[in-house]
Amino acid sequence: MSDTARDRILERLRNAPRQEAPRPDAPASTAADPDRGARVGRLKSLLEAMRTEVHVLPAAEWIPRLREVLQARAIKTLLYAPETGLGAALAEARQQDAAGLPELVAYSETVESFKERIFAVDAAVTTAAGAVADTGALILRPTRAEPRLMSLVPPVHIAVLAAEAIHPSLSEAMQDGRWSADMPTNLLLISGPSKTADIELTLAFGVHGPKELIVFILDD
Amino acid sequence: MANEPFENNVDRALADAQLRKNFAFAMGNFILKRRAVFSDAEQTERLRTIGHAIKQRALSRLPELLEQLEAACTRNGIRVHWAETTAVGNRIVLEIIESHAAARVVKGKSMVSEEMHLNAFLANHGIEAIETDLGEFIIQLNGETPSHIIVPAIHKNKAQIAQIFHEKVAGAPYTEEVAELNAIARNTLRRKFYEAGIGLSGVNFAVAETGTLCLVENEGNGRMCTTVPPVHIAVMGLEKVVERLEDLPPLLRLLTGSATGQLVTTYVNLITSPRREGEKDGPQEVHLVILDNGRSRIYQDPQLRQTLQCVRCGTCLNHCPVYTRIGGHAYGFVYPGPIGKILTPQVEGLEKAGTLAFASSLCGACEEVCPVKIPIPALLRRLRDESYSSAPESSVPGRGCKQNWAERLAWKGWAFLNTHPRLNRLTTALLGLVGDYLPPAGPLERWMRYRSEPKFAPRSLHRRIREEGIADE
Structure with a gap:
């Protein structure tokens, strides 16, 4: 007889009457696999319904559009990940022409020495690893280069997504990406800016997470 | 109460x-x-059937899945603790907090922590637990408990909440504007997230296959509690374990659709490990407390x-x-x-x-x-x-x-009456005559307080069948 809580709990469970239950059938995949255009359209409309600003544009145009978006909001500091392709492109664009691009703050230290800075920046830009069309959500896989707090703490979160990474459903995203074989420290679905309805069910945006979510879908 | x-x-x-x-x-x-x-009834029914099957399957393999979950979490670097009772669960949480000499805990919404009465326990040990979900924050300010498991402050209206904020939050003006009330909570709690040494959360689903904790929310406070502080403690009832990652999509659809009528929550937060080598943020320690508190006893009965x-x-x-x-x-x-x-x-x-x-x-x-x-x-x-x-x-x-003896006697009498035909005929005839004039006293008085009194037919059904036969037979 074992004397740890763990063993006592497990033993009680093992001694209970067994009930067989078959593994459930996989959920039927979303009706007809919509084409890329339809996926982009559905994602865009669902995100917009959750008060997200969505720009669908060719890859070459996203940085010029970013300049406009940031300028319109008078963003002064932008947190970015210098080691990502996205970050490198942004830094290079700013070097060539700083117009409309604010001070870039590189997330290059650990949070212990960088926390104050993260809580003070105006906005952050990250990659979205993918998206789910049927429920309307971005998939974020924070990495060493692009840490977790970027999409959480700054009041404005800008995410850049490649249109070909939009999956019809979450199940398909999991299967195609073989998630179960390689789960990162943290994986997120994000469907809009932070919100609540805790007071009289009145929807209010920007509680604890970002007040604004802006998505660039690069579709060439 | x-x-x-x-x-x-x-x-x-x-x-x-x-x-x-x-x-x-x-x-x-x-x-x-x-x-x-859930406008499409057929589709909803299919989804519910899948949800039911997933949870039945998980329960059928509960001990194995819990062991698998523990092994996977441990492999990922999440430390797993087991608590048979809420008292032990509280003690485990306290020990983790004390080992980091933390005085303050920021909390995401967790019904299991309510079940443990964790906040009161921690307060008795000099540790402040701060609820950060807006609804929980409101009722904590007012010293109340949740009145709903999803929207804990739903019993309060705007004016009542405005009054609570005005009285309990330093410097807060009286306002009934939801956006302003929201801003007061945001500003108050940002600082707490920034400073807290420990974040505590519940768990919506724990995936045995990968050792992943799944949390859903809309506000971002759950992500704050599980990402900003250097230590994250998750508490869960042992029934939260599911078999595979692929079980999540239908369960998430069902959970959020049923809870708030959303297709998906603002955030679905999948946590698989503490901060890994080379990562710049996230907690360095993640603890998972698995609570029994009677669940393994409930599990003994196939129906219950x-x-x-x-x-x-x-x-x-x-x-x-x-x-x-x-x-x-x-x-x-x-x-x-x-x-x-x-x-x-x-x-x-x-x-x-x-x-x-x-x-x-x-x-x-x-x-x-x-x-x-x-x-x-x-x-x-x-x-x-x-x-x-x-x-x-x-x-x-x-x-x-x-x-009790009175009821037992009554049922015995009932059985006796109904197994002795002559006596049965006599009493039904009698009730047909005087039943409507029974005095509303004793148990009948209690029964009739909220119900209309029983009306007895002058002739019993048995008698009518005997006398009139059955129409359309």
């Missing part, structure tokens, strides 16, 4: 016009939202086991005619509404909480909307039976607690 008789709580709630208005409005709203997102399928969406509350009229506090325990009525008596025992199982009209709305098809009315009837049962094989604590 747990110390007061349930009947008193009900009377008080029914007399509170503001409370009834708040609940009627909110529950009506939730019903419409759920209906809008279905209670453990619950995903805590709260839709049975929203659709319950009793809950909608009395609100969550009247139940006197942490889990209100239909799910509370089947869960609480099994955890706390029938002597203490058995009355709850009788506070239902058995209308069946809860079962009809339950995303994982828990047969709540059947379980309520079972618990009612258990209150009078003397079956020794039952595992329900307090079984037979309502047995």
